[in-house]
Amino acid sequence: MLSNAKLIRDTTLSTGRERPSDSSNDAATLSDPNLEKWDGLPSDEDPPKTFRDLGVLESLCEACDSLGYTKPTPIQAQSIPLALQGRDLIGLAETGSGKTAAFVLPILQALMNKPQPLHSLILAPTRELAQQISQVVEALGALISVRCALLIGGIDMISQSIALGKKPHVVVATPGRLLDHLENTKGFSLRQLKYLVLDEADRLLDLDFGPILDKLLKVLPKRTTYLFSATMSSKVESLQRASLSNPVRVEASTKRQTVSTLLQSYIFIPQKYKDIHLVHMLYERAGQTAIIFTRTINDTQRVSIMLRALGFSAIPIHGQLSQSARLAALNKFRARSRNLLIATDVASRGLDIPSVDLVLNYDLPHDSKTYIHRVGRTARAGKSGIAISFVTQYDIELWLRIEKALSRKFDEHKVIKEEVMVFSERVGDAQRVAALEMKNLHDRRGTPGATLRHKRNGKRSRDDMDQDEG
Numbered sequence: 001m002l003s004n005a006k007l008i009r010d011t012t013l014s015t016g017r018e019r020p021s022d023s024s025n026d027a028a029t030l031s032d033p034n035l036e037k038w039d040g041l042p043s044d045e046d047p048p049k050t051f052r053d054l055g056v057l058e059s060l061c062e063a064c065d066s067l068g069y070t071k072p073t074p075i076q077a078q079s080i081p082l083a084l085q086g087r088d089l090i091g092l093a094e095t096g097s098g099k100t101a102a103f104v105l106p107i108l109q110a111l112m113n114k115p116q117p118l119h120s121l122i123l124a125p126t127r128e129l130a131q132q133i134s135q136v137v138e139a140l141g142a143l144i145s146v147r148c149a150l151l152i153g154g155i156d157m158i159s160q161s162i163a164l165g166k167k168p169h170v171v172v173a174t175p176g177r178l179l180d181h182l183e184n185t186k187g188f189s190l191r192q193l194k195y196l197v198l199d200e201a202d203r204l205l206d207l208d209f210g211p212i213l214d215k216l217l218k219v220l221p222k223r224t225t226y227l228f229s230a231t232m233s234s235k236v237e238s239l240q241r242a243s244l245s246n247p248v249r250v251e252a253s254t255k256r257q258t259v260s261t262l263l264q265s266y267i268f269i270p271q272k273y274k275d276i277h278l279v280h281m282l283y284e285r286a287g288q289t290a291i292i293f294t295r296t297i298n299d300t301q302r303v304s305i306m307l308r309a310l311g312f313s314a315i316p317i318h319g320q321l322s323q324s325a326r327l328a329a330l331n332k333f334r335a336r337s338r339n340l341l342i343a344t345d346v347a348s349r350g351l352d353i354p355s356v357d358l359v360l361n362y363d364l365p366h367d368s369k370t371y372i373h374r375v376g377r378t379a380r381a382g383k384s385g386i387a388i389s390f391v392t393q394y395d396i397e398l399w400l401r402i403e404k405a406l407s408r409k410f411d412e413h414k415v416i417k418e419e420v421m422v423f424s425e426r427v428g429d430a431q432r433v434a435a436l437e438m439k440n441l442h443d444r445r446g447t448p449g450a451t452l453r454h455k456r457n458g459k460r461s462r463d464d465m466d467q468d469e470g
Contacts, residue, residue: 054080057109063140064101073098075252080106083226088247090240091228094372097252100136103197103226107170108141110195110224117167120195121220123175123213125203126346127152127323128330133199134172146170151177154323161185175204175212182219193223198243201229201236210235217243231369258375258406261384265413266399271392273420275306276427278362280420281388282312282340288357289333291341291377295363301441302434303362304342309430314340345370361389364398368405388413 051061051072064070072080075093083089083106093099107120122137124130134150141148149163151173157180164171164185171178171190181188198204204213225244229236240247258264269277282290294300297318304316315338317329326346332338345365356378365371371389378385389410391399403409 051076051080051105055084056080056105057112059112059143060105060108060140063143064105067139069098069101073102073252075099075250076102076105078250078252079103079226082248082250084109086224088224088244089226089228090232090244090247090249091226091252092230092232092249093228093252094230094376099228099252100133100199101140103199103228104133104137104140106226107195107197108137108144108146111141111146111169112144114194115169116192116194117169118171118190118192120170120197121178121190121193122170122172122197122199123178123204123216124172124199125174125207125209127154127174128326128346129200130172130174131327134170137170137172141170148172151181152323153177157181157184161188164188175209175216179212179215182216190220193220195224195226196220196243197226197228198239199228201227201239202231202233205233205235205239213239214242230373258372258387262375262378262387263384264375264387264389265411266389266391267413267415268391271394274362274390274392275303275431276423277390277415277420278303278360279307279310279423279427279430280415281360282307283423285358287339289336289339289355290358290360291343291356291374292360292362293343293345293365293374295344295365297344298438299363300342300344302438305437306427306430306434307340307342309433310426312340313338314342316342317346318344319346345374357385359385359387361387364389364391364395364402366398368402371402371406 049071051064051069052058054072054077056064075091075097076099079089079091079099079102083103089103091099091102093102103122107122111119122130122133124133130152131150134148137146137148140146147166147168148170149160149166149168149172151160151164151171153174153176157177160177160181164181165187173181182190198213222245225247227236227240227244227247267277267281278292292303292314294303297320300316300318304314307314315329315332317326321329329338329341333341359375359378361371361374365374375385375387378387389399
């Protein structure tokens, strides 16, 4: 929260308060003593209660009110005043923290003060996140007639070129598709750009966008830059050094954790009975909405087919699907025409999917950070939720590492074995149906793993990179 606020810095901000840097848990400050760190408001000031208190203009406050943004989140309360001063920012915040509005509002306010086309560029790692950001830009900018262009793979470049020809104020893009337009779309240039946002910077670098980002940064003019990331890794720090000028670092929280309204547990089961336990659990919670996370595209597709064969309303989402199919899957799940979303980690981060009752880790994630992002799909905005993880005999060490990283022991979810095994015959039949359909899919298209990464001169194509590694 905003209590125990402190300001760590080398030069004085407008508050005039200084405190020596405590770099024991601050990797960026360790390596860069000139990096200012802003952890909140001075302790003798009341935290802002509205966006108006932060200095946001009235027309934008009205847009916030219409969208139900009644009170600034911690990352918004810390970032927006500094952004309105024209500072470069490094924002460390988890998904669901409200960081999109934290950088969109200052950009729109600067645009209102000095209107111009191609004023701002926002880069995101995945198509869904880019689309979600563009929707926020359009919603917050509706009262001031902001034009926003979305540049992502999987959509015809000609229609995007037409949108760019209308001189939008804000461009939201994935890096690969943006570079394609800079190289191939006549008349498109970012020479007059005033603001650059790198959202989910750690994710951008995880997806190997580094070389493309290097090319983009070389052609962009001097501008105000915001870098938002869940973690401050060495790669992100290098990107910060290359793209930001005298930035201030703000953090919404200093420790990765899950919300108190989330009930978390695990179930220890033999590997060969995972499908039977999954079906038993879904029958126990019939009618609830759930996201079931798997590790591979193949399992995502297989589990979805198996569950549909058993009469469940399930739909898969993963990086191998076309853009239209992925958006259709999300929209059906949001509209509750499908109540089970079977997903790789393409859905674990950055996507706003409201009203999820249950998150099931069919396969455990590889690290605690991904675990937090997955279970964060439920218990959002103060609501309660349930997260259950399947732990097999092969997952014990991984599960213990996750518990250790989160500094807690989770309760075991108890089941009665005889009740579970009642489903074994029906699940066996559905598994055979799924195996046959998967074989037919592989025969027609090749395995998902083989077709996930299209190649261009031995490398992943730009259009393929902005899907997701999931």
